[in-house]
Amino acid sequence: MSAAPCPPPMAVPSIAALMRRVSALAQLSPIETLVLEHLAGRQQQHIMRAELCAEGEIPKPRIMVSGWACRQRVMNDGRRQIISFMLPGDTIGPLRQSPLPESCATVALTPVVTVDAQALLQAACVEHMQHPGLSMAVRCMASQQERWLRDQVVRLGRRSAYERTIHLVLELHGRLDAIGLAPSRCFAFPLTQDVLADALGLSVVHVNRVLAQARRDGLFELHGGHIVIHQLECMEATAPDPSVHPPRALGS
Amino acid sequence: MSAAPCPPPMAVPSIAALMRRVSALAQLSPIETLVLEHLAGRQQQHIMRAELCAEGEIPKPRIMVSGWACRQRVMNDGRRQIISFMLPGDTIGPLRQSPLPESCATVALTPVVTVDAQALLQAACVEHMQHPGLSMAVRCMASQQERWLRDQVVRLGRRSAYERTIHLVLELHGRLDAIGLAPSRCFAFPLTQDVLADALGLSVVHVNRVLAQARRDGLFELHGGHIVIHQLECMEATAPDPSVHPPRALGS
């Protein structure tokens, strides 16, 4: 059902998001830039709902080039939890040669294009002495992923439905902005309320009510798969991130 | 712990848990075993409530040798969420030379002993060609950590209070059992209901009621910082892990 390896050597869709992301994290040498650009070769297209990586599979390193995806776990009785979202520039499978099977499935939420990232991992991890920039970038990306995962834990554990929703929108805005996909606080937002509910640990009905409230509060506009953020500052105040500028809470 | 030649008598507190954990993940060469044993040198003791790693700090790699700790985030208004628990054999700070500041604080829940893990990271990541076993073990540990974090997300997002509590107890039992610290389903359990609440995203009062219910159901006995599991199978049925033996839920 997934992944048709693209047969015709089509005009290489843009690696721009990935380049942008990596350049923000580390200074690259010309050779390192070449390694990255070379990734654009082995592309793969996936239809919406395709399983980019099955639960229990030993993942092969790949990187999102366009589209949205998510990692999810489905329980025996049908309950689903979305663990994290993946945007252009994010990796599918861990940022290391993984020895253990994946603990959750990765699914495309829109049509998705990925590239093989084996060469990047090789350069960044195995030949890390020759590619300090790529090595740094990969380690930074791993740290970011871990950070997002921890944010998700805090969202689910200690925030109200309203805060959760706003906080997630803020995270996605920030991540898209960093790769140039959210100019003037407006960006594609292909998540249905159903998906949002499973990401936020809420029911669909309640997500609807919370979104209605946020709209009434004038925080953002959301329809037709697009969102415009109207009151960024107000949203950040409503769902603040502990570690943005904490007053340096000293131990004991 | 049988066949290994272990002639040197214990000079320093036991690295046993770490050794046990690593040996279960990868076959080690004698030299690799030596690298591990050598870690036991640079020990550090921490009192209960000590901050093993502050939020915002660039973490230095260390490994827990004994005691319990947790990663936590505290919000401006005082709400706390515990992200994960750390047991003997677990790492403080990521399993890579981290370039970015830690996104949460690490705090000792009991008196804790740690060792410097710089040498392990050096062997496993930088000189990975010479130490395939350590490299494999470190990558496995990273996968496990990620797995536990995802489990935490699912717990918080899609499980009832009762399920959450049981599932966490099961996770801790499994992890302790793997390092030989839960013989015959009985182990030290130094978590107060307050800590449990912040780990499970519940209120203290509700944790108390849920524990009372579990006790009434005869699932386990819990007092004085120790727990005895009476009905492991029943608990696993109540809070099942999606990926234990799922009927291979095929896509679509």
Added chain:
DNA sequence: CGGTCCATTGAGCTTAGTCAAAGAGCGTGG
């Protein structure tokens, strides 16, 4: 034109939170 998917709204219910008070366990100092 009917079907499907998604968003929306209302009514009633359940789970978990809040507030408050009391008990149990433990170490310390008188």
Added chain:
DNA sequence: CCACGCTCTTTGACTAAGCTCAATGGACCG
């Protein structure tokens, strides 16, 4: 040995956030 203070646990009464069930409406599509 006991009284005191501290932390942690337990219980009850009430409240509220969020869930379930159910029905409706809009948009798109073959």
